[in-house]
Amino acid sequence: MIHLEQVSKSFEQQPILHNINMHIAPGEFAFLQGRSGSGKSTLVKLLYRELERDTGSITIDGVSIDKLAKYELRRKMGVIFQSFELLERKTVLENIVLAGQILGRDPDKMEAEAMRLLKRVGLEEKAHVLPTKLSGGQQQRVAIVRALLNKPKIILADEPTGNLDPETASEVLMLMRELREEEGVAMLVITHSQHLIETFAEKSWILKEGGVYERQ
Numbered sequence: 001m002i003h004l005e006q007v008s009k010s011f012e013q014q015p016i017l018h019n020i021n022m023h024i025a026p027g028e029f030a031f032l033q034g035r036s037g038s039g040k041s042t043l044v045k046l047l048y049r050e051l052e053r054d055t056g057s058i059t060i061d062g063v064s065i066d067k068l069a070k071y072e073l074r075r076k077m078g079v080i081f082q083s084f085e086l087l088e089r090k091t092v093l094e095n096i097v098l099a100g101q102i103l104g105r106d107p108d109k110m111e112a113e114a115m116r117l118l119k120r121v122g123l124e125e126k127a128h129v130l131p132t133k134l135s136g137g138q139q140q141r142v143a144i145v146r147a148l149l150n151k152p153k154i155i156l157a158d159e160p161t162g163n164l165d166p167e168t169a170s171e172v173l174m175l176m177r178e179l180r181e182e183e184g185v186a187m188l189v190i191t192h193s194q195h196l197i198e199t200f201a202e203k204s205w206i207l208k209e210g211g212v213y214e215r216q
């Protein structure tokens, strides 16, 4: 489904990623590990074109991501961040629905879909609450729902459990694993946690000195 071939990226002549090859299959639960500064976030940003690569190709279902308008790409890829990135002055439901509004979807349908997903993650009763009133684990569940709203092919999760205690981190990943099956979505999770990789990964890579190595 997602193919990276010979992808490279430098910042100010400093190579960060060098000839990266990766493949993520539909519905796969894949992990990426690497030391701080190894280029994990950079790689994720290349996938959703927050940054442009220098060389190489990235395709989704055989189509180069360069051929897709940004809104089309955002429909295919949901993103989750360590810091949740929820708007503080919008309610939980508004935060979620906004993700679809930006892509021009029907507000009523989106609201129904958002409520279905909120119910699924156990937060139906928090729909009209501000995110600042929620715990970190709850906020991340809201961010997961927001990422799922547009029925993406893949969710890119950049340290989704970085701000959570180990138990909550495991719960969030368990939920993500269940949702990828129910919703038919692949996930690429960045984490520093060896424990989480050993527990959850179906496929994992380590990023080191600009290269990516698949763990067997």
Ligand SMILES: Nc1ncnc2c1ncn2[C@@H]1O[C@H](COP(=O)(O)OP(=O)(O)OP(=O)(O)O)[C@@H](O)[C@H]1O
Binding pocket: 011, 012, 016, 034, 035, 036, 037, 038, 039, 040, 041, 042, 043
């Ligand atoms: N926009 C940018 N301009 C210049 N250098 C950058 C830029 N973004 C990242 N870098 C550099 O690229 C390297 C990789 O950064 P990146 O954020 O991808 O690492 P990371 O593996 O995600 O790190 P962490 O685990 O700390 O989040 C770092 O040395 C960083 O300083």
